[in-house]
Amino acid sequence: MVVKVITSNQAVAEAVKLSKPKVVPVYPITPQTTISEYLAQYVADGDLDAEYIRVESEHSAISASIGASGAGVRVFTATSSQGLMLMHEIVYAAAGMRLPIVMADANRAISSPINIWNDQQDSIAQRDAGWIQLYCENAQESLDTIIQAYRIAENEDVLLPTMVCLDGFYLTHTVEPTEIPESDKVDSFVGEYVPKYSFLNPNEPKSLGTLADPEYYMEARYEIDEALNNSLKVISDVGKEFGEIFGREYGLIDPYKCEDAEYVLIAMGSICTTLRSVVNEYREKGEKIGLLKIRAYRPFPVEAIKEALSGVKRVGIIDKNISLGVGGALYNDILAKLDINAYNFIVGLGGRDITPKDMDEIVEKTKNPVKDITWIGLKED
C-alpha cells in the first residue's frame, strides 16, 4: 500500500486503473478534465490496458459506453455539469438497458448563468434515471467508491449503471493524502467482469434496446425499480466487505453523533467534513446535535435514515441543489418518506462559499425555525 497526496480526480483515475475497464470513452469538461487526462496518460504509458475513445462529445461518451458495455466489457466514463445534461437522454437508456457502466461526475452547477463551480444540481437532475448515485466526501472515499461501484453495478441482482459523484474543485482539485490499495487486492475484490448476459456475440445473437409497446413497457420499468431497491443491500454488503479487506468500511449513510441527538443536520458530499467539526463545536457547548451523511442518494435508503434518526426531533437538510419552487431534492425526499420536523437550507449554489457564519445560521434555524426553506448566504441588495 502506498499513500499519495492527490486530488479526488487523480484518486478516481487511480481507482479506474485498478478496476481495469476495457473501454474508456471520455470527453473533457471542467472540473472533470484531469480525470480524462490521467486516464489518457495511463493508457499512453501502458499502465491501463484499455481502449480509450476520444469521443467528440459527452453524448457520444455515454453512447459509446453503452455500445461497449452492451458488447460485454467493463466500461468507465466521467463527466460534469453541461456534459451530464447533454448525456441526459442516454443516461436513461443506460439504466433501461441494464448496463453496469460506472461514471464519475465532478459535481458542477448548470447553466444559465454559465458557471464552472460546485453544486450538485447536475447529478440531482439525473436522479430519476435509474442509476445508483453515490456521493463522496473526500479523495479516499472517491477512490474507494469507484472500486466498490463496479462490484455494485455488476451484481446480478442489480445490473444498473452507477454514478460516483464528487464535488467540483472542493474534491476534484484539492489534494489529500490517499491510500492507494494494492493492485492484486483490488483484482480479487473487483474480479474479472463476466457478463451474465452476453448480448452482442455473433455466436449467440440477441437484440438489445428493442421497442416495447404498452403491453411490455411498464414491466421493464418496474424491474429497474426493483433492481434499484435490491441495490440497497448490495451497497451495504460491498461497503462492509471493502472494510474487511481494506480497513475502511462504507454504508448507505454515515451517521455522526446521532444516537442522543435532539436535532441533526443532513447533507451529501464534501460539506460533511466541515459539518462534522461544526457538530463537534456545538457539542462542546453542550448542544445535542448530530450529522447524517447520505452516501447513497439513489437508491434512497429510507429504512437506514429512519433508524439513524429515531428519537431525533428535528432535522436541518442542507441541499446544494434546488428543485425550483419546492426546495432541495434531499429535503423533498425526506419529507416524502419520514414523519419528522424538517427544515431546508439551500447552500453553495454555483460555488458560493459556505462560511462559519452560514453554518451558525443553519444550526440556529434548525433549532428555532423561521420558515421551511431558507437560502443561505444570499447577498442583501
Added chain:
Amino acid sequence: MELPEEELFAPGHRGCAGCGATIGIRLALKALGKNTIAISATGCLEVISTPYPETAWEIPWIHVAFENAGAVASGVERAMKAQGMEDVNIIAVGGDGGTTDIGLQSLSGAMERGHNLIYLCYDNEAYMNTGIQRSSSTPFGASTTTSPAGKKSFGEDKPKKNMPLIMAAHGIPYVATASISYPEDFMKKVKKASEIDGPAYIHLNQPCTTGWGYSPSKTIELGRLAVETGFWSLYEIENGEFKLTYKPQSRKPVTEFLNVQKRFKHLTDGDKAKIQEYIDQQAAELGI
C-alpha cells in the same frame, strides 16, 4: 456474385408492403454474413424490426437512440477489439434523418476517429417513421408534411445535402452510393466496405412507398428510374479515387421519375425544368 439463401433479416417484420429499407438491409446482411453486429439508429428499420418480444435480426443487434448510432458503433467496435474479436463486421444503420441531420455529429466523430466499421445510410429522403417530414436529404421540389406544397410553396426549396461528399471529406478509405434496385452493385460495395481496414460509408437510395406516394409493387422500378434519370448516381470513392460504378446508356428525362410520385405531383413544368437543369449539371460533374 454469390447470393446466400440464408436470411439474416427475417421475414415477418412490420415493414410496409414494398418497403425499400428492409430490402436494403436484407441484401447488406447477405453480403456480410453471420459474423456481423448491427447497430441501429432510431427510425423505421428499428421500429419495424424489433417489437419486443420479437426481432427480425438473426445477428446481434443494438439500438440506443436516434442521434448516436455512430458513437454506439464506436463503443461496440472497440469492445470487440478489446476482446480480440476484430474479425467481426460492425455495421451501423441509420435513415437519412438519423444520418444527415440529428446523427451527423456522432457519425462524423466515428468516421474521423477511424473505427473499423461500416455506416449504412438508408435514404428515403424524409422522416418516414413519423410520417413524411422533411430532412436535409429531402430533394428539391418534394412535398412533405413539413415542407408542403401550397399556394405560396412548391415544397422543399433546398437541394438535397450531399452526404457522401461530406463523408469523403473526412478522408475515410471508402465512400459509396448505392441503390436497392442494383443489388449486385450494392452488395459488392458492402463486401468491399467490410474488407477495408477503417471506416466505410455507404449511402443507399431506397424508394419509400408511403413517403414517395406510389404503388408498393413499384419500389424496385422507382429505384431504377432514380438512377436511369440521373436523379441518383452510383459511384464509389476509394482512397480518394472517384469511380462511377454504373453509367446509364442514355439518361432518361427526370419527368419519368417525378411524374409517377405523389410527392412531386404539384410541380409545374417550369419547376420540373429547373430540376432537370440541376440534374444535368450534376451529371456533367460526375461524368454521366
